[in-house]
Amino acid sequence: MEKLDKLNISEEDLEFEFSHLEYQSGFGNNFSSEAKPGALPVGQNNPLKCPYGLYAEQISGTAFTVPRKLNQRSWLYRIKPSVTHEPFHPRAPSHDYLISEFNQSSSSATPTQLRWNPFNIPDTKTNFIDGLFTICGAGSSFLRHGFAVHMYVANASMEGCAFANADGDFLIVPQQGRLWITTELGRLQVSPGEIVVLQQGFRYSIDLPDGPSRGYVVEVFSGHFQLPDLGPIGANGLASPPDFLTPTAWFDDKAYPGYTIVHKFGGSLFTAKQNFSPFNVVAWHGNYAPYKYDLKKFCPFNTVLFDHGDPSINTVLTVPSEKPGVAVVDFVIFPPRWLVAEHTFRPPYYHRNCMSEFMGLIYGSYEAKADGFQPGGASLHSCMTPHGPDTTTFEKTIAEEDDAKPAKIKDTMAFMFESSLIPRITPWVLKSPHLDNDYYKCWTGLKSHFHHEHLPENGELHS
DSSP states (O other), X not given: OHHHHHXXXXXXXXXXXXXXXXXXXXXXXXXXXXXXXXOSOSSOSSOSSOGGGOEEEEEESSOTTSOGGGOOEEEEEXXXXXXXXXXXXXXXXXXXXXOSBOSTTTOBOOOSOEEEOOOOOOXXXXXXXXXXXXXXXXXXXXXXXXXXXXXXXEOSOOOSEEEXXXXXXXXXXXXXSOEEEEXXXXXXXXXXXXXXXXXXXXXXXXXXXXXXXXXXXXXXXXXXXXXXXXXGGOSSOBSOGGGEEEEOOOOOOOEEEEEEEEEEETTEEXXXXXXXXXXXXXXXXXXXXXXXXXXXXXXXXXXXXXXXXXXXXXXXXXXXXXXXXXXXXXEEEEOSEEEOOSSSOOSOOOBOOSSEXXXXXXXXXXXXXXXXXXXXXXXXXXXXXXXXOOHHHHHHHHHTGGGOOOEEEOSOEEEEEEESSOOEEOHHXXXXXXXXXXXXXXXXXXXXXXXXXXXXXXXXXXX
């Protein structure tokens, strides 16, 4: 890789470095980190002269006057400020499959259940930026409201460039291949089964140490991700704050003539040149910082007697709307767990939801779809569109009658991006050869089991 040559680091040494990175633990904490002792100013954020001759620069993730409990910002102490670049120009060639404005000219709406088989990883050299393409979304990055769902298929590391997104936060779900992510605040290794959140404004570069890579991205224009309230669950459970990991300071002070910043702004890509690495932050402190999370550390809750809990019980992160309890985006997972409910149809129930549900599968199989839903694939069930277990799953489940023993769902990780907004779908994924035009057939075999014989009363069910 070109980056390895420039840094004079062997691939084996880089593998060791990224596999042994140190992180800071916690969600939403005020962190501090310095790659050189004494690089952080003492007692103030913006001294007349910073240690080591560094520049002080603040990055604000919220407006200055947002209430303190929601205010997010960090102070960066860097070798050169990020403003030191040439003017931005529209990127050439443009990226025609990446959008942030969802209207009748860019996308269309359909209530039909949609499913896609895994998208192929290209044969030609493609990095993370060029491998991004939009599936669906709602709202507008200009209006600072809404979301977008993207996927990426790539096979090459980003060389001589960094990406920044002015439109919103990226939550990335790798499905195939690790991501080595270098950010202004430090480095992260993110493997399939983990997620990473890269907030609005930060510059970062993504290397692909395993080569061919694929994954999912949800972008939010409306605020930032939060942990969901636990309510009567109590103080513990679901995603635990100490399990979220934030990078430690790391910097590159070498010269890079012609280094390119790729800036996503209003759904379009712009580029600007500079002669140094954007990853020149020697120290930083604050609560606005990228983080990653291992989904295997999620502590799920489930029914222990009868009936099926709502999937909201598996919410990892949420971006709330102005309406209490209603999300712009929820990130929900379906991890390994025990199923023990008695007299109960254990797979997910048949459903029409006022929310819209985009699902993906990282590995394994999904309990409600015995066939057709593959790792790397996706499905979309929009607002009030009926969905639920396929015919095979239903018939197999009811055939067990009440003889079903406690069973553990193993070796699987499915997830859902759920939104209160109605998504519009991009034309290229509706015309894609990966679109499963026979998806509806997974339900056409459902037959009537209605009969006029006596049914047990509710009291008999739980005797």
